[in-house]
Amino acid sequence: MYALETKGLTKIYGSKKVVNEIDLKVGQGSVFGFLGKNGAGKSTFINMLAGLIHPSSGSFTILGKQHHQNQKIGVLPDYSTFYDDLTALQHLKYFSKLLNVKLTKSELLDLLQRVELEDAANVKAKKFSFGMKKKLGIAQALLNKPDILFLDEPTSGVDANAVLTIHRLIQDISKEGTTIFLTSHNLDEVEKLCDDIAIMNQGVITVRGSMQQLRDKHQNKLIVSLKHTQVNATQMSSLRPQLEDLASAIEWGENLTTLTVDGEWLIPEINRSFLHANVDVFRIVVDEPSLEEIFIKIGENQRSAS
Amino acid sequence: MVTIGLREFQNLFKSIRSVIIILFIFSVTLGMAQLISKYKDVLGAVGGLDGDVYMGGLLFLMIAAGPLFVASLSHSAINQEIHSRTIRFLATKVSREKIVLGKFLGTALYWFVCLFVATLLILPFTKGFYFNQFMEALIFILYFVGLAIFLSTLIPKPGMTMFLGILLAILFPIIGLWSLGSDNFFIDLVSYVTPYYYYSLGDHFYTYVVLIFPILFVLASLLLIRKKDF
Numbered sequence: 001m002y003a004l005e006t007k008g009l010t011k012i013y014g015s016k017k018v019v020n021e022i023d024l025k026v027g028q029g030s031v032f033g034f035l036g037k038n039g040a041g042k043s044t045f046i047n048m049l050a051g052l053i054h055p056s057s058g059s060f061t062i063l064g065k066q067h068h069q070n071q072k073i074g075v076l077p078d079y080s081t082f083y084d085d086l087t088a089l090q091h092l093k094y095f096s097k098l099l100n101v102k103l104t105k106s107e108l109l110d111l112l113q114r115v116e117l118e119d120a121a122n123v124k125a126k127k128f129s130f131g132m133k134k135k136l137g138i139a140q141a142l143l144n145k146p147d148i149l150f151l152d153e154p155t156s157g158v159d160a161n162a163v164l165t166i167h168r169l170i171q172d173i174s175k176e177g178t179t180i181f182l183t184s185h186n187l188d189e190v191e192k193l194c195d196d197i198a199i200m201n202q203g204v205i206t207v208r209g210s211m212q213q214l215r216d217k218h219q220n221k222l223i224v225s226l227k228h229t230q231v232n233a234t235q236m237s238s239l240r241p242q243l244e245d246l247a248s249a250i251e252w253g254e255n256l257t258t259l260t261v262d263g264e265w266l267i268p269e270i271n272r273s274f275l276h277a278n279v280d281v282f283r284i285v286v287d288e289p290s291l292e293e294i295f296i297k298i299g300e301n302q303r304s305a306s
Numbered sequence: 307m308v309t310i311g312l313r314e315f316q317n318l319f320k321s322i323r324s325v326i327i328i329l330f331i332f333s334v335t336l337g338m339a340q341l342i343s344k345y346k347d348v349l350g351a352v353g354g355l356d357g358d359v360y361m362g363g364l365l366f367l368m369i370a371a372g373p374l375f376v377a378s379l380s381h382s383a384i385n386q387e388i389h390s391r392t393i394r395f396l397a398t399k400v401s402r403e404k405i406v407l408g409k410f411l412g413t414a415l416y417w418f419v420c421l422f423v424a425t426l427l428i429l430p431f432t433k434g435f436y437f438n439q440f441m442e443a444l445i446f447i448l449y450f451v452g453l454a455i456f457l458s459t460l461i462p463k464p465g466m467t468m469f470l471g472i473l474l475a476i477l478f479p480i481i482g483l484w485s486l487g488s489d490n491f492f493i494d495l496v497s498y499v500t501p502y503y504y505y506s507l508g509d510h511f512y513t514y515v516v517l518i519f520p521i522l523f524v525l526a527s528l529l530l531i532r533k534k535d536f
Binding site for chain 2: 053054080
């Protein structure tokens with residue numbers, strides 16, 4: 001049984017398909033990262049799963065069940081706002097009563113301690129910083145010890161210290177066996193925390209797989225940058241066909257040419273091509289693309305395809 | 307549902323607006339009772355004087371200003387939660403129906419307590435608890451509580467429900483009272499959906515008929531909230 005399974009999940013606002021027939025399976029106990037730029041449809045998707053938005057079509061199951069009732073689900077919605085008149089502790093008391101979860105004051109304080117908010121237990125939420133609100137949002141999502149936890153942008157707009165706390169917390173919760181489904185536009189965060197990811201763009205999933213699969217598929221290429229003397233027209237006519245045979249992408253510059261190649265064995269051949277065209281090479285820099293560059297590249301490919 | 311209702315009930319007592327309204331209700335009810343008591347000999351000679359005359363003061367106050375009180379306090383019971391997005395925390399923990407029912411019950415309980423205390427305050431004058439008059443005042447207020455919940459579920463912006471609530475609170479008594487002496491077909495038609503028509507029939511039974519309206523308002527709110535996206 002999957003922790004989460006969607007079939008053709010779609011949300012249409014007016015004439016725009018914000019989420020377009022998403023089929024997704026998320027295994028139990030995994031940390032699943034849902035990546036995408038702002039407006040990609042991530043929050044709409046997670047809000048449908050959290051029961052906050054009605055799908056236009058399609059269906060989903062959480063831990064094999066179609067309805068949320070009586071299920072141990074925790075949700076941190078994006079743009080979490082709290083009641084100004086309640087303290088952190090009062091919020092947790094109120095929400096635990098709504099969930100029908102009986103927790104003592106000391107258990108609630110323990111939960112606040114877990115999100116490093118124990119000093120603010122009796123501070124009203126109107127005085128909370130954005131980071132404190134995120135932490136309280138996570139604390140309330142953990143009240144019922146959820147089997148699956150939905151976190152929508154858990155660290156966006158949060159300072160570096162709070163980010164570390166939240167990351168540590170997510171890793172701890174994951175170790176306890178909770179399935180975590182998080183959305184983010186922060187690639188480093190996803191790379192650090194997630195086992196599996198999906199990249200969403202304009203309402204559709206463009207990439208899906210484990211972090212390793214993604215690296216194997218997209219990160220095996222190298223970016224080779226060569227600093228060289230200026231290339232004249234005659235040299236270019238000799239150089240261009242040779243390099244086009246060797247590289248999958250070339251960015252031509254006056255003194256700097258960047259090539260995307262399949263492996264390092266092609267670097268001597270590239271160098272020879274420049275020498276053969278009587279272009280002097282001063283420096284060769286080889287880079288492995290980061291996940292962020294892969295993400296940007298996929299986005300650019302899709303834009304050019306559409 | 308009970309938790310949401312209790313929070314709504316507590317919140318209503320906490321607001322400054324609520325304190326002013328409670329003080330106004332209590333002081334006007336008590337003032338009218340004292341005034342009637344002062345001139346009871348004259349009033350008694352004119353048309354007889356029973357304890358329910360004192361209760362009449364409270365009922366008159368509710369009919370005249372009750373809709374305005376309810377509109378100002380509860381116009382944003384639901385849509386404020388949607389507007390501030392706090393509903394996202396509620397809707398991920400309890401069903402949407404329980405949110406609406408909790409809000410309605412909390413507000414209804416607040417008005418029950420207010421009216422009950424106001425009734426107790428004039429007990430020294432009335433020398434007895436006038437149940438029927440108390441229920442008339444309560445059911446009248448429940449009509450507007452139901453309407454406030456419905457508008458608050460239907461209209462997403464709290465500012466708009468504030469405006470509409472106050473507008474209706476002014477228009478309803480005018481149309482309701484106008485219809486009592488009017489032959490205009492449309493005014494008559496509208497009057498059937500206001501509580502004023504039923505209260506003018508002079509039978510306590512019709513007072514209870516008015517209870518149908520808040521039930522319908524709440525049912526409509528339940529249907530509306532099911533369709534909403536947060």
